[in-house]
Amino acid sequence: MRWSAIRPLLWKETRQLGRNRSALLTSSLLPFVILFVAPIQILLSSRLGGSNLNTLRDAPLPGIADLGDPTQLVVQFMYPLLLVLGGLLLPSLTTTYAIVAERERRSLDLLVSLPVTVGEILAAKLLSVLIVTALVGLPYVSVVLALLIVLGVAGPATVPALLVPFLAAVVCSTGIALLLTLLARDFRTANNLNGAFFVPILFLSIGTLTAIGGPARTYVLSAMLLVLAAVAFLVALRWISFERYLE
């Protein structure tokens, strides 16, 4: 793959995504609630003492037995889960839109008639999704992380511990969206398949967070998401093949 070909395609993709405000709005509204509103609400509840987190602490699951302090429960369990949830939701719709829309409107023939490969076309689409995701998601996450530190809820080590699973979730979601989009023939099917994959991954994330104790839990969760992403990318690019995209 040549960066000299991917760069102009990236320019095209970001321009198109920027013009599809409805797709952007739909894909960013739920993450806004999950990545921004919910964490701040939980943080405020926890700081104001109005939270019922003690209930969770009193009946601890194996992996969160070490989280006696409600604040730690928020930082090491609830926040990673919310960030993973947001990270999974944010790119999936955009990826599906960017890839399936091209096939549905038959404009793919316009692109492959230019001196680019199908691999470069898909790479540019995935990169554009990651850029849009970063632009939409990272500001929310940054504000929440900054608040945690400024309010003295967590130390600087929390930043990578929360940021890494968020980014891993974004990569995982992008990989799975790519795989499902190559399998699906239309936008609706791709979205339905995405939803079907989303729930097991969420349960897997909860399982990992509750099964692994200590500060390593978010990194183990990140590794699991990255493995899933790698498998999805590998299957999409090798087994499914680009030919399927052109069919």
Next chain:
Amino acid sequence: MADAVIEFEATSKRYRNGTLALDDVSWSIPSGARSCLLGPNGSGKTTSIRLLEGALAATRGRVALFGREVNAPGYGEARRRTGIVPQNAGMYADLTTAEYLELARRLYRRGDVEHALETFGLAEHRNKRLAQLSGGFQRRVVLAVALMSEPELLLLDEPTVGLDPIAAHDVHAYLRTAMAGRTTLLCTHNLAEAEALCDDVIILRGGRVLLHASLESLRERRHPRTRLAALQPADALLAAVRAYGADASLLDGGVVVEMDARRDAPALLRDLLTRGIDVYECVPITATLEDMFLEEVGR
């Protein structure tokens, strides 16, 4: 072939669903040729174009552009020397004419967007979304993109399909200018278009090459025919021609005689006049590509 611009060498393409689109085909076209790829639906024409584009990989054999095997080192540069007009592609509703041309300029790494907009009469549509343009203007955009980088090779996949006659005429005019001095492969169902724009044909059927020849040699291979019309009924004319000893048949109110008009018609006409047949028309029939195509494909 040393100077072949396009090469298919023992190439087969089997799709994932088992369809064998190309079956061990070998053909090439040299620099400067204006060739036409003909064939019924499903004969492998679009698959051939997609293999040349690098969008599909051959199952077996070799496909090359300017001597560079598809997707091997050097192929990228060969692709930038090739302009492609895709078949009836869908248009972007979120990209303007100027932006699409700019994308092509960046990918080809040469060309002048403003000049292309002017040349193809697209200047006033520069800020319109591609999907908002009429079919004729959309085809002009695709042609402008294919030609903007001054490519040495043009691949045209059904360039006028779906266009009204005026828009098709418009596109033909652009193509005639564009094809001058350029190696061209035209993939079409439109035999009149192929005949007007190309010098030789490659006929595919069932994924195999049925014929690869120049139009001139194809015409030479056909038996010369002459059309006659007379004031008397066609049946009377036919009987008189047969009485002379020529092989003839009725066609559209006249008679078609299997003979070379220049060599044999004077004697026949003299004979017909003596038999009281008033011939008022004697025209040599030039075989059309349609005749030749139907004959070859129908064999």
